[in-house]
Amino acid sequence: MDNKLALITGASNGIGFATAKKFLREGWRVAGLDILPSSLEESGYTHYIADVSKPETLPDIGGVTALINNAGVQNANDIDVNLRGTINATEKYGLRPDIRAVVNVASASAHTGAEFAEYTASKGGVLAYTKHTAIQVAKYGATCNSISPGGVLTALNAPVMNDEKKWEKIMSLTPLKKWATPEEIADWIFFIAAVNKSMTAEDILIDNGESSNFHFVW
Numbered sequence: 001m002d003n004k005l006a007l008i009t010g011a012s013n014g015i016g017f018a019t020a021k022k023f024l025r026e027g028w029r030v031a032g033l034d035i036l037p038s039s040l041e042e043s044g045y046t047h048y049i050a051d052v053s054k055p056e057t058l059p060d061i062g063g064v065t066a067l068i069n070n071a072g073v074q075n076a077n078d079i080d081v082n083l084r085g086t087i088n089a090t091e092k093y094g095l096r097p098d099i100r101a102v103v104n105v106a107s108a109s110a111h112t113g114a115e116f117a118e119y120t121a122s123k124g125g126v127l128a129y130t131k132h133t134a135i136q137v138a139k140y141g142a143t144c145n146s147i148s149p150g151g152v153l154t155a156l157n158a159p160v161m162n163d164e165k166k167w168e169k170i171m172s173l174t175p176l177k178k179w180a181t182p183e184e185i186a187d188w189i190f191f192i193a194a195v196n197k198s199m200t201a202e203d204i205l206i207d208n209g210e211s212s213n214f215h216f217v218w
């Protein structure tokens, strides 16, 4: 499995951290890239400190076979990090002959338009850029897809997870009455990157039914 190298952006926390552990468990080498250090100290794991929104900080890493564009924020830099950062990392690591899969982490808000304006716009851009990249990497026999999680139990959502009233309201609007764990999202990412060989230019919505909870009027 020596030739299999996954590069995961935003690997120090949440979904990226769980995804790094998943690929390592499956016998891959993993390069994690984040603005923060990582607590992951396993053989097969190399950590790089870099900012996806600043292409000049991105280190040279050869032989990436799976690129997971996961780094993301919900603040004033949404478009720079979530969208521009995805493009920067793809141009540096993904558009190369070794690549076999690119998985971009979008969001259910790209489908619904809910959440904050720039966040939603950045993730909508990720959906379109996924389709564009799928065409670019097809010549290498590689796929490019995105996933759109609804709520995931990570620190990004601390403001609502730690507020009893808001949490109750969210659960009342979520048909399956739960959010996904980072480990479940990591399993989806691994499947799309490493098991899937034929789906490309697609997006998978994983949101516990959140976006389908519309009200039918007759």
Ligand SMILES: NC(=O)c1ccc[n+]([C@@H]2O[C@H](COP(=O)([O-])OP(=O)(O)OC[C@H]3O[C@@H](n4cnc5c(N)ncnc54)[C@H](O)[C@@H]3O)[C@@H](O)[C@H]2O)c1
Residues within 6 Å of the ligand: 009, 010, 011, 012, 013, 014, 015, 016, 033, 034, 035, 036, 050, 051, 052, 053, 070, 071, 072, 073, 081, 082, 085, 105, 106, 107, 108, 148, 149, 150, 151, 152, 153, 154, 155, 156, 157
């Ligand atoms: N948690 C959710 O409910 C949810 C839902 C839908 C989509 N997402 C998306 O999933 C991805 C991961 O989110 P998470 O919940 O694990 O968040 P998180 O905050 O737990 O982890 C994000 C990681 O990205 C890193 N990061 C931030 N800016 C960066 C930059 N400029 N360069 C490199 N690394 C950077 C952070 O340091 C952090 O380690 C994001 O793209 C987010 O938008 C999350």
